[in-house]
Amino acid sequence: MDNFNYKLVSEFRIEGQFLGFASDEFGKLKYLRVAIETGEFHIKVPKESRAFFMRILRPSDQILVIGTKKLDKHTGQFKLKAEQVNKLTLDSQEMIPQQQVLHTRPKAKILMCQKSGCIKRGGKRLCQELEATLCDRGLQDRVKIERTGCLKRCSQAPNLVLMPGKTRLSGMHPEAIATLIENL
Structure with missing residues (x-):
């Protein structure tokens, strides 16, 4: 759609x-x-x-x-x-x-760039920390993390997109992302 x-x-x-x-x-x-x-x-x-x-x-x-x-x-x-x-x-x-x-509550989806530019700038670590933070806050059933290709903002890496709403986020701390998801 x-x-x-x-x-x-x-x-x-x-x-x-x-x-x-x-x-x-x-x-x-x-x-x-x-x-x-x-x-x-x-x-x-x-x-x-x-x-x-x-x-x-x-x-x-x-x-x-x-x-x-x-x-x-x-x-x-x-x-x-x-x-x-x-x-x-x-x-x-x-x-x-x-x-x-x-x-059912609409699930949020986080699209995380896993291309080399984002990986070099902490994308892999951010992904791991975000998964741990979501588990700690009990949000793992409300959020799906999907690893993607390039999101075309390499200079601002690591990049991710929060769905629904297609909100682009760059270089955020996992706690801040979890807080955004709680407020959906």
Whole structure:
């Protein structure tokens, strides 16, 4: 999804009947189909939660979906992405508490340059210290560190990009980066 073509409009809250899963144009199951009185919605599910939903949700379950709604500037259509899903009805055989079905928080991602310029200027050490700091603060489940190629700011190395938001950071201390992530 190209973030330049989308504008974050608001959060949404939809309570309705789960109809099943819908796939993208390549046949991958990515969406929950939810029916309400006025129609049907396709809501994108985070990749790491899809297998969980396939095991837990059954057609005709009542669910509550909370997430973000973005407007495609070119088509004028809304794109819905789930951040939290609660199953409101339980089968008599299931032993899952209603509020513990799923609560995902958008993960932050840190893109860290691992090319020679950044490595020479402390990139490897920064990466190791950042991983340790995130573990110490209990943030390792909210952040994914991804090693990348050149970020085109070699003179300001070591470089990294904090996602979402594409915030470029150069030469920062791991504690400062962890504080930024806590405030997301």
